[in-house]
Amino acid sequence: MSDVIVLGGGLAGLSAAAALGGAGHSVKILEARPFLGGRATSYEIGAESIDNCQHVLLRCCVNLLDFYKRLGVEDKITFHHEYTFIEPGGKRSVLRAGVLPAPAHFFGSFLGLSFLSLREKLAVGRAMQAIPSECATRGDLDGITMRQWLEEKKQPVRAIERFWRQVLVSAVNEELDRMAASHGLQVFREGFLEGANSHEMGVPAVPLGDLYCNDAWRHIGKVEIRLRTAVSRMVIEDGAVRGVIANGAKLEADHYICALPFERVAGVAPELGLDLSAFEHSPITGIHLWFDRPVTDLPHATLLDRTIQWMFNKGEGRYVQLVVSASRSLVEMPRAEVISLALKELAEFFPAVPNAKLEKAHVVKEVRATFSARPGLESLRPVSRTSVRNLFLAGDWTRSGWPATMEGAVRSGYLAAEAVTGAAGTPQKFLRGGDSRAFAS
Numbered sequence: 001m002s003d004v005i006v007l008g009g010g011l012a013g014l015s016a017a018a019a020l021g022g023a024g025h026s027v028k029i030l031e032a033r034p035f036l037g038g039r040a041t042s043y044e045i046g047a048e049s050i051d052n053c054q055h056v057l058l059r060c061c062v063n064l065l066d067f068y069k070r071l072g073v074e075d076k077i078t079f080h081h082e083y084t085f086i087e088p089g090g091k092r093s094v095l096r097a098g099v100l101p102a103p104a105h106f107f108g109s110f111l112g113l114s115f116l117s118l119r120e121k122l123a124v125g126r127a128m129q130a131i132p133s134e135c136a137t138r139g140d141l142d143g144i145t146m147r148q149w150l151e152e153k154k155q156p157v158r159a160i161e162r163f164w165r166q167v168l169v170s171a172v173n174e175e176l177d178r179m180a181a182s183h184g185l186q187v188f189r190e191g192f193l194e195g196a197n198s199h200e201m202g203v204p205a206v207p208l209g210d211l212y213c214n215d216a217w218r219h220i221g222k223v224e225i226r227l228r229t230a231v232s233r234m235v236i237e238d239g240a241v242r243g244v245i246a247n248g249a250k251l252e253a254d255h256y257i258c259a260l261p262f263e264r265v266a267g268v269a270p271e272l273g274l275d276l277s278a279f280e281h282s283p284i285t286g287i288h289l290w291f292d293r294p295v296t297d298l299p300h301a302t303l304l305d306r307t308i309q310w311m312f313n314k315g316e317g318r319y320v321q322l323v324v325s326a327s328r329s330l331v332e333m334p335r336a337e338v339i340s341l342a343l344k345e346l347a348e349f350f351p352a353v354p355n356a357k358l359e360k361a362h363v364v365k366e367v368r369a370t371f372s373a374r375p376g377l378e379s380l381r382p383v384s385r386t387s388v389r390n391l392f393l394a395g396d397w398t399r400s401g402w403p404a405t406m407e408g409a410v411r412s413g414y415l416a417a418e419a420v421t422g423a424a425g426t427p428q429k430f431l432r433g434g435d436s437r438a439f440a441s
């Protein structure tokens with residue numbers, strides 16, 4: 001069994017540690033901040049613990065669910081079976097699976113959506129039918145944008161805006177004309193077409209940070225967590241890592257997993273010579289609003305034709321969290337303006353808003369939320385193996401087979417953990433629902 005140091009206590013590092021610890025290896029996680037979870041975490045403001053931003057998953061995120069199971073927190077995720085779309089003015093449509101088997105399970109409720117015409121629905125249906133075969137046979141989907149693919153499929157403008165864009169900008173955190181078609185199509189293939197329940201949306205019922213701060217680590221095996229431990233650099237000599245410098249001390253292990261965000265890697269390991277110049281960030285803005293009375297009875301809804309894309313009811317309809325993905329238009333906007341825009345838009349969907357008093361508001365602009373899933377980037381995402389023999393990479397930006405998501409981060413952690421077990425001479429498989437070999441070299 002081997003000693004492993006994991007740099008970074010985000011989901012990539014935590015999942016690698018959980019897999020290796022569970023397999024009998026001895027793992028140290030070095031995390032710079034005073035809490036775990038990285039971007040998928042929560043923190044205190046005043047008396048409240050709030051999520052960095054609402055994080056949701058789909059039932060098809062099988063590796064993330066496996067990681068939650070390892071921690072014994074899978075029952076802290078509540079799954080929702082319906083998606084509510086609301087038009088300005090308040091008209092609601094619900095998408096839910098019916099009795100037909102996949103991929104026809106949405107047939108009835110899709111036909112009933114009021115925000116698309118019959119012609120638009122037929123066009124969406126035709127494009128949807130093409131997805132499985134195009135994903136299997138076309139080699140150019142990483143080279144074109146999702147918008148190019150939709151135009152190729154002759155999608156009407158309103159279907160693009162109200163259906164495709166509405167789903168994909170939130171799922172991939174990028175605009176249709178900046179997003180590789182491969183990522184957009186994967187969302188529909190895995191989340192909507194492959195299984196009758198794969199679209200079900202999981203929402204943590206506890207603050208995100210609570211998912212990782214529990215007794216489970218004690219039962220997983222030898223996993224030691226060191227918070228407030230920032231790694232300043234790795235000592236790399238003769239093609240191997242000889243140790244890491246953290247808080248002025250040198251720590252050594254047999255194997256190392258670097259699970260840092262891409263913009264941090266060159267700083268700690270310049271010897272790796274990774275060219276990450278093609279990687280850019282895409283922002284997400286979360287707007288937390290607390291009212292003096294309930295403004296909605298829905299658990300969540302997606303809001304059409306406006307800046308705000310999603311509303312999540314975080315507490316009796318009085319505390320709502322609004323999410324804007326690929327939120328470049330809000331990054332420079334003063335916080336007071338963001339809040340007044342949010343209130344104005346929210347009132348168009350929920351008639352109780354104008355009569356409610358806003359008691360408190362909080363805006364979180366995550367400028368470095370995820371990498372931008374641009375065409376051409378996929379082949380530049382590094383795999384877990386590196387040119388340094390005992391160093392492996394993880395992180396949502398590495399080649400996980402998924403876009404930058406919690407599932408992508410956990411997949412990368414499991415792939416790095418598999419690579420460590422291979423290097424230690426005790427190969428093991430942790431990745432679920434995918435062929436690890438596809439991402440190994």
Ligand SMILES: Cc1cc2nc3c(=O)[nH]c(=O)nc-3n(C[C@H](O)[C@H](O)[C@H](O)COP(=O)(O)OP(=O)(O)OC[C@H]3O[C@@H](n4cnc5c(N)ncnc54)[C@H](O)[C@@H]3O)c2cc1C
Nearest residue numbers: 008010011012032038039053055056231395396405406409
């Ligand atoms: C606002 C927002 C909303 C999102 N919504 C969703 C969603 O709904 N669903 C979804 O699936 N995904 C969502 N994501 C994406 C998801 O959060 C990320 O893809 C995932 O959490 C990335 O995990 P990671 O471990 O790769 O990186 P990180 O979470 O960034 O972890 C890296 C860790 O390394 C630590 N670190 C950095 N430097 C050092 C150092 N020198 N030494 C030691 N430690 C260091 C950091 O503190 C951090 O904890 C969202 C992201 C954001 C920002």
